[in-house]
Amino acid sequence: MMENLIAGINRFQNKVHAPRSAEFEKLADGQEPWALFITCSDSRIDPNLLTQTKPGELFVIRNAGNMVPAFPTPGGGEGGTLEFAVAVLGVPHIIVCGHSDCGAMKAALSPEAAATMPSLKQWIELTRETATEVNARTDLAAQPERLTAVTERNVVAQLDNLRTYPCVTKAIAAGDLELHGWVYDFTNGEVRAYAESTGSFVPLAEAYQGGVRA
Ligand SMILES: [Zn+2]
Known part of the structure; x- marks a missing residue:
């Protein structure tokens, strides 16, 4: 596997970077990501x-369960990265994108599964309230339904967490920032977006039928 990664770097340098060197050189001028x-x-x-x-078009935060702790976050990498993206880079959009078959969301539904991983156990505490609510729902009998529900509700909870950051509320109030909640299903490629008007997730085309801001 490691050989594959090293061979990949070689291929990238020769077949991708070299032919597109002008494009990559331009990246040295700085970044102005779209989201x-x-x-x-x-x-x-x-x-x-x-x-x-x-490269240069997306600023990315990744962690187990696509979560952002609410402000203030002592020593939190997520909060600091978010502040840089909003206050310095001025990103016009923030997208929280959950996904199908998420291990972190499974662990949130069954925290005992993370018993031997103290840091992960503490991390998924961030979504405990959401998971507890989903576990208590009697209309969701099967595990796949509960997993979809917690994945969606977790995205919505992170949108709420984003709004606890002063830089985020300031940018939204100024009309410079929009928040989006998505869930991606890698089995069929579908992406559904959170529609605030109905409180549900709908296909991307439906969610943005009124158009989107650049
Ligand atoms: Zn995941």
């Missing part, structure tokens, strides 16, 4: 592949 994309560390998600974007 802050907050997603899970899961290896089955590739934000640039999913959104068909290039």
Whole structure:
């Protein structure tokens, strides 16, 4: 496997970077990403592949369960990275993107599964309230339904957490920032977006039928 990674670097340098050297050299001038994309560390998600974007176009925060602790976050990498993206880079959009079959969301539903991983156990505490609510729902009999529900509600909870940051509320109030909640299903490629008007997740085309701001 490691050989594959090293061979990949060689291929990248010769077949990708060299022919597109002008494009990569331009990156040295700085970055002006189109969005802050907050997603899970899961290896089955590739934000640039999913959104068909290039280097310089997405600023990314990744962690187990695509979470952002509410402000203030002592020593939190997520909060600091978020502040840099909003206050310095001025990203016009923040997307929180959960996904199907998320291990962190499974652990949130069954915290005992993370008993031997103290740091992970503490991390998924961030979504405990959401998981407890979903576990208590009697209309969700099967585990797949509960997993979908907690994945969606966790995204909405992170949107709420984002709004606890002064830089975020300030940028939203100024009309410079929009928040988006998505869930990506890698089995069929579908992405559903949170529609605030109905409180539900709908296909991307439906969610943005009124158009989007650049
Ligand atoms: Zn995940």
